[in-house]
Amino acid sequence: MNNNFRCNCPITSALDIVGDKWTLVIIKQMLLEGKKTFKGFSESDEAIASNILSSRLKMLEELKIITREKLPHNKKTNIYVLTEKGLGLTPTIIELTLWSDLNIREHHSSIISDNRIEMIKKNKEEFIKMIVEVYKQKTDYNKT
Amino acid sequence: MNNNFRCNCPITSALDIVGDKWTLVIIKQMLLEGKKTFKGFSESDEAIASNILSSRLKMLEELKIITREKLPHNKKTNIYVLTEKGLGLTPTIIELTLWSDLNIREHHSSIISDNRIEMIKKNKEEFIKMIVEVYKQKTDYNKT
DNA sequence: TTTTATTACTTTTGTTTTACAAGCAAAAAT
DNA sequence: ATTTTTGCTTGTAAAACAAAAGTAATAAAA
Numbered sequence: 001m002n003n004n005f006r007c008n009c010p011i012t013s014a015l016d017i018v019g020d021k022w023t024l025v026i027i028k029q030m031l032l033e034g035k036k037t038f039k040g041f042s043e044s045d046e047a048i049a050s051n052i053l054s055s056r057l058k059m060l061e062e063l064k065i066i067t068r069e070k071l072p073h074n075k076k077t078n079i080y081v082l083t084e085k086g087l088g089l090t091p092t093i094i095e096l097t098l099w100s101d102l103n104i105r106e107h108h109s110s111i112i113s114d115n116r117i118e119m120i121k122k123n124k125e126e127f128i129k130m131i132v133e134v135y136k137q138k139t140d141y142n143k144t
Numbered sequence: 145m146n147n148n149f150r151c152n153c154p155i156t157s158a159l160d161i162v163g164d165k166w167t168l169v170i171i172k173q174m175l176l177e178g179k180k181t182f183k184g185f186s187e188s189d190e191a192i193a194s195n196i197l198s199s200r201l202k203m204l205e206e207l208k209i210i211t212r213e214k215l216p217h218n219k220k221t222n223i224y225v226l227t228e229k230g231l232g233l234t235p236t237i238i239e240l241t242l243w244s245d246l247n248i249r250e251h252h253s254s255i256i257s258d259n260r261i262e263m264i265k266k267n268k269e270e271f272i273k274m275i276v277e278v279y280k281q282k283t284d285y286n287k288t
Numbered sequence: 289t290t291t292t293a294t295t296a297c298t299t300t301t302g303t304t305t306t307a308c309a310a311g312c313a314a315a316a317a318t
Numbered sequence: 319a320t321t322t323t324t325g326c327t328t329g330t331a332a333a334a335c336a337a338a339a340g341t342a343a344t345a346a347a348a
Contacts, residue, residue, distance in 0.1 A: 007189035008256045010244035011172045011237060017248070018240075021163050021307090028155045038324050045151035049308050054325050063251065076316045076323055085247045092239040093155060096162075099236060100154035103229050104161070107207065112152045165334085182297050193335055198298060220296055220343045292347070298340075305334070310327100317322070 017063060018089065022048055022056050027086060028093055030066070031135055036079050060086070081139050087132050094120060094128055161207060162233065166192055166200050168240075171226065171233055174210070175279055180223050204230070225283050234272050238264060 029035035173179035209230040
């Protein structure tokens with residue numbers, strides 16, 4: 001598993017994994033929208049096709065960015081959960097949010113104003129920790 | 145110019161712009177490797193094809209993430225420069241660097257250890273400011 | 289000074305890969 | 319038996335890719 005990387009640059013290598021149209025969207029849906037099943041992702045606003053979703057979930061699992069689990073009394077539904085490695089992308093996602101808020105509205109007027117933007121600006125570190133903590137709590141709840 | 149966005153989510157909209165294999169690589173080359181000409185980008189380790197480079201530079205210029213300029217006595221070479229909007233992606237790139245350093249080495253052993261990682265960890269905000277300042281100084285120098 | 293060569297992009301061409309939408313199918317749950 | 323959930327298949331469209339050709343500015347040589 002030492003392949004498929006364009007070169008030895010850390011940033012380019014990160015983009016070899018998350019540099020596409022869908023990967024960070026899926027992680028965002030898990031982290032910020034509580035999505036955790038195939039159906040949940042499928043029904044999102046972004047409307048990802050099922051075959052692409054399937055292949056991305058597989059890739060993310062292989063790279064240990066997410067895990068695939070089951071609930072005790074349901075052998076069918078897969079529960080996808082962000083690992084620490086996946087949660088490590090939270091700062092990147094938050095920075096993209098800030099950049100978007102400042103720079104994209106001119107091109108996309110109907111973009112949603114996240115009411116947490118002010119909170120993020122006020123204390124970014126704290127906000128990131130909070131998001132990750134909330135996610136972990138929800139995840140623990142789902143497992144029990 | 146209110147089109148081509150998948151939905152109204154700020155993060156997804158950001159990824160509609162920078163969510164691909166090449167866009168952030170080009171911005172990284174400008175910001176951290178001093179690249180500023182078509183030839184410079186072409187000769188990079190990542191080996192981007194000239195037609196894709198051409199289309200990305202056009203897109204980035206249209207979105208005002210970069211500008212295209214000329215030096216006084218050279219009508220041939222285009223000088224590409226990051227705008228404030230483009231420089232606003234610095235925190236995202238730095239976060240990707242940190243994530244990569246922590247999480248990708250297991251999949252890609254020959255990845256380079258950036259000796260600035262420790263500096264970034266010690267004072268992220270300061271490092272970002274410094275990178276942006278250094279870029280701006282270089283850019284001013286190039287123009288005069 | 290005209291010709292020739294080089295540089296810095298830009299575009300074209302043909303091929304391969306990936307994305308996409310719609311529909312299908314298996315297993316499990318109800 | 320029917321519905322739900324996951325994910326595969328198929329055909330089509332878009333994008334990426336490599337290689338090559340085109341264009342205009344500059345430099346170098348005859």
